[in-house]
Every structure is written in structure tokens, then in C-alpha cells.
Amino acid sequence: MQSILQNFKNLSQIPHCSYETEELKKFLSAYAREKGFKVSIDKAGNIHCIKGNPKICLQSHYDMVCMGNAPKIELYEEEGFLKAKNSSLGADNGMGVAIMMKMMNEFNHLECLFTNDEEVGLIGAKNLEHRLKSKMLLNLDHEDEKDIIIGCAGGVDIKAILPFECEKKFGELYELEAVNFKGGHSGIDIVKNSKNSIKEMAKFIKENQGLVVFFEGGERINSIPKHAKALVHFKNKPKENQWIKCQFLEEKEFNFCKQSKLLLNVINAFAQGIRSYNLNLNIVQSSINLSLLRMHDEKITIELFARANFLEDLKELEFQTLEFFQAFDFKVQSYNFYPPWEGKNNALSDEVFKILSQIIPNPKISAIHAGLECGIIEKNQKILCCSIGPNIYNPHSTNERCELASVEKISQVVFEVLKNHQ
Structure with a gap:
């Protein structure tokens, strides 16, 4: 030993x-x-x-x-x-x-x-x-x-990209940080229903009627997101919770993302985690992880990783996810498919x-x-x-x-x- x-x-x-x-x-x-x-x-x-x-x-x-x-x-x-x-x-x-x-x-x-x-x-x-x-x-x-x-x-990587535009506005800016998330393996740990930092951040911003200036989260394509941060405008100061730390920065003119509402709707509407469970094998049969979010060069990029233990399930999950993001006008692609x-x-x-x-x-x-x-x-x-x-x-x-x-x-x-x- x-x-x-x-x-x-x-x-x-x-x-x-x-x-x-x-x-x-x-x-x-x-x-x-x-x-x-x-x-x-x-x-x-x-x-x-x-x-x-x-x-x-x-x-x-x-x-x-x-x-x-x-x-x-x-x-x-x-x-x-x-x-x-x-x-x-x-x-x-x-x-x-x-x-x-x-x-x-x-x-x-x-x-x-x-x-x-x-x-x-x-x-x-x-x-x-x-x-x-x-x-x-x-x-x-x-x-x-x-x-x-x-x-x-088997698994497949999925990427969804949406160009965004900016608009100037004057108001209060807040810095948000995800805290207390566990992260973990997007296959083995998905059954634990661990919270996804990107989704919790999007939920917090939407519930407090925020406008996104900047938003990114996640670490690896095959990890449940642990970290996320955002720069957001709120009309009224939001109350932070156990998952989201909120700090007032300043009142100033800023450029916010004109697709802010769309971005938050997409993330909040997406079904993270287990999609089906196999009772005979006593394991998750299919799942998908919203892994990464980046805003760079006037593009919003979301990356996901789908898994399934049967080929038809994996193909179906790939198809559903591509269709979901296309419905919100994202350009989509899938790659690194393995059965x-x-x-x-x-x-x-x-x-x-x-x-x-x-x-x-x-x-x-x-x-x-x-x-x-x-x-x-x-x-x-x-x-x-x-x-x-x-x-x-x-x-x-x-x-x-x-x-x-x-x-x-x-x-x-x-x-x-x-x-x-x-």
C-alpha cells in the first residue's frame, strides 16, 4: 500500500x-x-x-x-x-x-x-x-x-451560441457571486440533485428583475457548475441568500445585454439533471448537465453535456436539446459523440x-x-x-x-x- x-x-x-x-x-x-x-x-x-x-x-x-x-x-x-x-x-x-x-x-x-x-x-x-x-x-x-x-x-457535447447587443443605461450595479455549491461529476454525482450554480444565479436575477451586464459560470464540460459570477443592474437592492452573495458596487452608466431577458428565460426553462432512471440497473439512465456559460466577443455561449446508457436515449436527448436552444434562436452544434x-x-x-x-x-x-x-x-x-x-x-x-x-x-x-x- x-x-x-x-x-x-x-x-x-x-x-x-x-x-x-x-x-x-x-x-x-x-x-x-x-x-x-x-x-x-x-x-x-x-x-x-x-x-x-x-x-x-x-x-x-x-x-x-x-x-x-x-x-x-x-x-x-x-x-x-x-x-x-x-x-x-x-x-x-x-x-x-x-x-x-x-x-x-x-x-x-x-x-x-x-x-x-x-x-x-x-x-x-x-x-x-x-x-x-x-x-x-x-x-x-x-x-x-x-x-x-x-x-x-455514452455522451455528447452540445454548444449553443447567441449573438447579443448592448444598450446604455444609468443605474445601480451589483456584483453577484455563487457560494456554497458542491459541484461534482456530471455523471456519477448527477443523481444527488446537486444545485447548479448557473441556474441558481439565473433564477436569482430573474426573481429580482435584474438586467444582465455580465454573466459567466461553470468550470468544465463534465462537471456540475460550482462557480458563477455576474454583474447586474437592479432597481431595488436584492436580498442575498445562502446561494448568491450580492454586493453593491456603484451607480453609473453601463452597457447591459439587450438579450438579458431571453438569456435568463432560456437558463431557467432548461431542465437540468436526470431525465430518466433505470430501475432494473438502479442507475440514472439519461441526464444532461448545463455545464458552462460565457459572454465574450458579443456572443453568449452555453455548453452542455448529455449522457445516456442506451444509444436511442442518447440520440433523443441530443435531438431534444438542440431543438430547445434553436427555439430561442441559438445557433447549435453537437460534437464528441460516443455511444x-x-x-x-x-x-x-x-x-x-x-x-x-x-x-x-x-x-x-x-x-x-x-x-x-x-x-x-x-x-x-x-x-x-x-x-x-x-x-x-x-x-x-x-x-x-x-x-x-x-x-x-x-x-x-x-x-x-x-x-x-x-
Whole structure:
């Protein structure tokens, strides 16, 4: 366990936000060569490592969602959890990488695949050029120790853009700031019905009859918005609440957005969160997150991320969302579409289930309402896949934490699986 923790600490000191992974790519490549692996890197930055005659490939992505102070990460332990001060932790998926590094030091027959830029649309997996030698792939990007995942949601990014004009007006200006929002993973945490800072801000402005001068919010396309801020004119001073902090600035002439009412109507009318729930799998089946709002260069840009565990649901959600924004005269586009992984029990998932049952009571084979690269890899290379991982709470947020005892359990499972195939 200590070697895994040290591996993770080493990783955390190397910047590896999505799109900015060059340093970590060099580090992992050098580490693999030092352990006797043959290493190759494709154009997408995926690192393929192979030693001996492997039967199983381990896979994790090495980019992270950077929130708060990240990539500057200051680790600390508290009540059995690993956390980071004022930043995302990067246990998603750095802890999987750290476990893989330990196994690379333990086994002579092993294949490892470190994929790049997963958090921004599974870019590495979509553009994977390496052909795997193994017929089975164990992904380490799950966040609940009791689950063996054989299916995941597909996703699509949606962007809506509206040009806006400004008009001069004289009056009182107020600065608004969203506070006390938790944020979180837009797939895993969507079931918690966490408040969306952009929607709460729009509601506050509308209820207090404000005119928008400036409004922006959100952090990442795949995160529930935690932050938002706005510059607004109110005729009467609004009363701040637990979600919106309000401060009077000055009385002056200003340029307000002539499409202010339309913007607020769109945001307030949009249905954020869960759209359908699967009672058989006991997971969210489809959802959509209003992720980002920007006002720049006389354009209002809204970005959203839709997820669904069945292909027809994803296509329907994409269609509905595009139609919704087009009805308000936004120019719309969708991109980074990837289909769901509707997997089935296989020899690998059955083997992992048997081993996991000896370590964790009542494990289950299930699916997840989030994207996993192994779903793409399985389809493209016709191999058997499943996913496991330690307990990680509130990923994609500054509240992210990883249970250390759970890391030890999952690493034991990985060790036993690999030992059976040496």
C-alpha cells in the first residue's frame, strides 16, 4: 500500500490537467522503460507498455480534471481519506495509474495502457492506434469498490451560441457571486440533485428583475457548475441568500445585454439533471448537465453535456436539446459523440467477481452512468473488458477524496487477477 501511495504522491507533483499532460507522459514512459517494458506512444499521447507474454492489459487514463488550485496539489490525509487542499485530488484516475505502476514492478508478463485526455471526451481511446496483445483488459477507472462495471453511458457535447447587443443605461450595479455549491461529476454525482450554480444565479436575477451586464459560470464540460459570477443592474437592492452573495458596487452608466431577458428565460426553462432512471440497473439512465456559460466577443455561449446508457436515449436527448436552444434562436452544434457501452458478463468479469467476493462483501456486476474508455476499446479491438476501482467521492471537484483502505483492497484484487495469468 505504501508504494501505491508514494506513486500517487509522485504523480500529484507533476502537472497533468487534460490537454497539458506532456510532463506526465514523459515520466510514465521513463518509468515503464526502467521496469523493463517496451514502450510506444501514439499521436494521441496514449502510452502502450508491454513486457513478456501478457494475457491481461491494465488500463487507466493519466489526465485529470483540474479544479481550484490544481495542477498545484497539496495532499493530506484525514480520517482514512486522501484529500487535496483547495483543489481536485486527481484520484480519478491517478490512483489507477499508481496501482498500475506497482504492478509493473511486480510482474514479468504484463501489458499496460495509459490513455490520454479522457476527461475531455475520451479523446485518447477514440484515437487509439496501438493494438493490444492481450485478449482481456481490466480498466481501473471506477469509483466504487463493490462494483464490477461491464457497461457505461455514452455522451455528447452540445454548444449553443447567441449573438447579443448592448444598450446604455444609468443605474445601480451589483456584483453577484455563487457560494456554497458542491459541484461534482456530471455523471456519477448527477443523481444527488446537486444545485447548479448557473441556474441558481439565473433564477436569482430573474426573481429580482435584474438586467444582465455580465454573466459567466461553470468550470468544465463534465462537471456540475460550482462557480458563477455576474454583474447586474437592479432597481431595488436584492436580498442575498445562502446561494448568491450580492454586493453593491456603484451607480453609473453601463452597457447591459439587450438579450438579458431571453438569456435568463432560456437558463431557467432548461431542465437540468436526470431525465430518466433505470430501475432494473438502479442507475440514472439519461441526464444532461448545463455545464458552462460565457459572454465574450458579443456572443453568449452555453455548453452542455448529455449522457445516456442506451444509444436511442442518447440520440433523443441530443435531438431534444438542440431543438430547445434553436427555439430561442441559438445557433447549435453537437460534437464528441460516443455511444454507450452495453456490455455483458464475460470470463474476465466473472473472474474478478470471484476474487472481489473474497475481499469485499456482496459485490455486484453493474453499469455506470459515466463514460469509460474500455467500452470504446472493447468494440474496436474485440477483447473482454470490465472496470473496477477504489472508493472515490466527489470527483471533478475540490471536495474529491479517496478512501485509502479501499485502494488497498482493489490493489489486492488486481494483484490476484494478474497472478492467475502469469
